[in-house]
Amino acid sequence: MYLASVVAPSVGARVGRVFGYLGLVVLWAAILAVGIFATVLALPGALGAAGPEGLGDSQLFRHSDTWLAVFVLPLLALIFGTISVFIVTASLGALLAAATLFVRSLNPAYAGEQLSLSILTKDGEAVGPVSTAFTGVALSLIPVRLTRWTKIIVMIQFNAWLINSTLLLIGFLWGCTYLFTVGWMLWPVTGAGVIVCAVLSALPLVGVVWVVWRRRARFAEVVPTGAENSVYLNSWPQRTG
Template identity: 30%
Template sequence: MALRPLGYLLIGLVWLAIWLIAVLLLVGSVPALAYGDSDSLVEGVGDRLSNPVEAVVFLVILVPIVAAAVGAGGWYVITASWPLAVLSFTYVVRALNPAYAGEKLSFTARGAWGSTIGPPTLSGVALSLQPVRATRFTDGVMRFYVAGWSFDGRMIVAMLPAGLAWATAIGALAPSVSEVLHVVFGALTVLLLGASWTLGVRAFRASASTAGAGNEDRVATMSAGQRAQRMKELKKQREDRLRNE
């Protein structure tokens, strides 16, 4: 069907656009805030820290919220979007391949209620664009797909330093601060990003290991038995089609 590759292409472009917007906002906001009105930014932070009550509110409430929103929020938006774009473009190629003619390319499953990101629904979040015919490549992409759509406390904690690094990176670039603070903020940014990288890799590996062990609370994906059964069905459909020809 001629519309099938076009449909997957459009879906892939939408998810690619979401990913690009998220990356541009996350990265581009740092120099925009640092150079846009750095004097007011630095003075505002200084004024809040000079007041004991505001300093407590700023450090205990606002900073963790920013770290969670930028770090964990950025991770989930980015990781939830690019696998769907890659899978969509994979199905475009498959839709143009005669070997996949007449067979379903993707399916939708529903994640266990409360186990996935997205708006709450009574029946769970619909997790679309999962591959019917799995390969080593799609299995690798699906690991990130699962990580991007699953609630994982370890990953949220792992991304908190990256959220703080976003704030220290602004301080490292802001022309209003001293050279000493530039160095201090720059070093903190590198250390915080390194901490998130290390913790994030550990959390991702632990999550992938748990999902591979068949934890039913994870995002719903096709099991090995279901894949084998599906491949048998596809093979039978292909044989019947060739026989009819």
């Protein structure tokens, strides 16, 4: 099953795309590594370096200002969590796509066909600066030949880049888990409180798993306008035949 008409590439294009996809694998692997560092390790590293006394005794938390946390932390969890989920899933989707396309570029069975395409989003449906509401965002590294594996990859890409409620909900739950966990570990909590806090940290993660499972059918329905009339919506898992 193909997302577009198959165009036979020239010999030069077949050779060049091997190195092109390999370069993209390296690039997106580096971006994913930087993204994980920035969204997971940077904050506790910065807070831990602020001083040896722990967050509970630091100047960051003054008793007169603690009431602000009731309003600030949920908003911060939503913003930080959503950005984190976007960075990691978008990078992961691109890395998996580039790796798959690189392997296909080496496979003689794919020598006579175009391997990937780009889809232009419209009307601000994708993540990007304000200008993209008018110019759109080009989603690249979309495999032309759809299999179950590449459909999963494309679903990861679409759900990362296209604004949807599932991404926001998962981002909020992850943000709650992350900020709470970093907080109690650097406070630091000791004794029996560690067990209690560890259990509380796990609850939003359970929520993430529950959301992913309960909304699994919706992931395949998130599709840019440019692909609505393609075979994408008529392939697995919408159609199991």
